[in-house]
Amino acid sequence: xxxxxxxxxxxxxxxxxxxxxxxxxxxxxxxxxxxxxxxxxxxxxxxxxxxxxxxxxxxxxxxxxxxxxxxxxxxxxxxxxxxxxxxxxxxxxxxxxxxxxxxxxxxxxxxxxxxxxxxxxxxxxxxxxxxxxxxxxxxxxxxxxxxxxxxxxxxxxxxxxxxxxxxxxxxxxxxxxxxxxxxxxxxxxxxxxxxxxxxxxxxxxxxxxxxxxxxxxxxxxxxxxxxxxxxxxxxxxxxxxxxxxxxxxxxxxxxxxxxxxxxxxxxxxxxxxxxxxxxxxxxxxxxxxxxxxxxxxxxxxxxxxxxxxxxxxxxxxxxxxxxxxxxxxxxxxxxxxxxxxxxxxxxxxxxxxxxxxxxxxxxxxxxxxxxxxxxxxxxxxxxxxxxxxxxxxxxxxxxxxxxxxxxxxxxxxxxxxxxxxxxxxxxxxxxxxxxxxxxxxxxxxxxxxxxxxxxxxxxxxx
Ligand SMILES: [Zn+2]
Numbered sequence: 001x002x003x004x005x006x007x008x009x010x011x012x013x014x015x016x017x018x019x020x021x022x023x024x025x026x027x028x029x030x031x032x033x034x035x036x037x038x039x040x041x042x043x044x045x046x047x048x049x050x051x052x053x054x055x056x057x058x059x060x061x062x063x064x065x066x067x068x069x070x071x072x073x074x075x076x077x078x079x080x081x082x083x084x085x086x087x088x089x090x091x092x093x094x095x096x097x098x099x100x101x102x103x104x105x106x107x108x109x110x111x112x113x114x115x116x117x118x119x120x121x122x123x124x125x126x127x128x129x130x131x132x133x134x135x136x137x138x139x140x141x142x143x144x145x146x147x148x149x150x151x152x153x154x155x156x157x158x159x160x161x162x163x164x165x166x167x168x169x170x171x172x173x174x175x176x177x178x179x180x181x182x183x184x185x186x187x188x189x190x191x192x193x194x195x196x197x198x199x200x201x202x203x204x205x206x207x208x209x210x211x212x213x214x215x216x217x218x219x220x221x222x223x224x225x226x227x228x229x230x231x232x233x234x235x236x237x238x239x240x241x242x243x244x245x246x247x248x249x250x251x252x253x254x255x256x257x258x259x260x261x262x263x264x265x266x267x268x269x270x271x272x273x274x275x276x277x278x279x280x281x282x283x284x285x286x287x288x289x290x291x292x293x294x295x296x297x298x299x300x301x302x303x304x305x306x307x308x309x310x311x312x313x314x315x316x317x318x319x320x321x322x323x324x325x326x327x328x329x330x331x332x333x334x335x336x337x338x339x340x341x342x343x344x345x346x347x348x349x350x351x352x353x354x355x356x357x358x359x360x361x362x363x364x365x366x367x368x369x370x371x372x373x374x375x376x377x378x379x380x381x382x383x384x385x386x387x388x389x390x391x392x393x394x395x396x397x398x399x400x401x402x403x404x405x406x407x408x409x410x411x412x413x414x415x416x417x418x419x420x421x422x423x424x425x426x427x428x429x430x431x432x433x434x435x436x437x438x439x440x441x442x443x444x445x446x447x448x449x450x451x452x453x454x455x456x457x458x459x460x461x462x
Contacts, residue, residue: 100269
């Protein structure tokens with residue numbers, strides 16, 4: 001094993017070595033990033049695009065922290081443009097894109113189970129969108145006893161306000177995930193105060209569908225779940241409220257993980273599309289739709305199959321955010337005309353696809369279109385860095401009054417999610433630092449703690 005700082009120094013010319021010899025690996029990377037960015041800007045203005053010395057591609061460095069101060073190189077590699085290009089004809093990569101950037105492992109499972117159209121499975125090369133999309137840190141690993149039946153336990157969490165408003169004026173979303181099947185629902189909200197309303201909507205739909213009642217609801221202590229009305233409703237319905245203890249959001253691990261997964265996938269999907277960021281709501285809905293149709297570590301069958309009893313159909317699934325020619329019956333004209341539109345989702349009520357017509361700024365549903373999939377895969381357009389984040393807010397303050405549900409919680413340890421214990425193994429997971437040098441010579445630094453980005457995406461943790 002080589003010290004990563006030493007290795008980086010060894011690859012530098014004497015002048016750079018001098019500048020960096022007193023720095024730790026992370027500082028070096030930060031500094032190099034600044035240098036490269038400056039250089040790229042300079043070269044662009046001086047000599048134009050053709051003669052720049054920085055090669056387009058993804059660079060990734062995995063390092064392990066051995067003791068508190070010593071970093072050790074795990075792997076260092078460049079995922080070159082050439083390697084990315086080989087994905088052109090890679091069916092695994094095509095499904096990776098169609099299924100909103102889920103992991104190769106999950107695609108392999110779907111392939112083995114015969115849920116995808118037949119093709120020869122092969123490993124895919126790195127995905128630039130994923131490297132850009134999954135820049136988030138520290139997942140919660142709380143594991144608990146699982147519910148033994150549908151609606152036995154529902155996990156819920158509110159996410160928002162987001163830094164960008166979604167089309168429709170939404171700043172928040174709330175997820176409800178069935179613990180047994182991992183089938184998930186997503187609702188958008190303009191304000192947190194809509195939580196109760198959305199919960200009622202969810203409860204009515206699922207209870208009616210399954211002829212069963214929700215037994216328990218796990219949420220964090222966000223004020224939205226602590227309102228008197230919410231508490232009253234839960235009591236009235238005989239739903240046990242499992243609140244996370246104060247200051248331990250990781251106890252709400254399943255929901256936190258799901259929201260993180262959803263946003264990571266959304267960023268990956270959006271990084272390769274030219275749609276405005278306000279389409280994140282549509283991307284998010286599509287992701288939830290997809291995740292309900294793919295297996296995870298938590299469930300062997302797909303959530304869809306466990307929830308509905310039917311195997312999901314996947315053949316109509318397309319790459320979110322890509323172009324298609326769609327025949328659209330315009331109200332004012334008798335003859336349908338083909339328009340180049342962008343695919344933005346699957347309607348809930350009917351079979352088909354949602355398309356967005358840029359020219360008219362209109363969304364519409366059509367059964368299908370001529371999808372320009374090949375163009376999308378081989379396009380060398382720049383991947384954007386999508387800045388879609390939850391705005392950090394101050395923690396909601398704890399109510400003074402002891403709540404009835406807290407007493408119940410103590411008696412329900414079999415449903416508890418265990419508190420996160422920091423295992424020694426976890427501390428030895430490699431940190432990942434990545435550079436992305438875009439075709440324009442911009443260098444984006446990616447600080448990534450997911451050791452195997454393209455092989456086991458965050459999506460697999462749902
Ligand atoms: Zn990807």
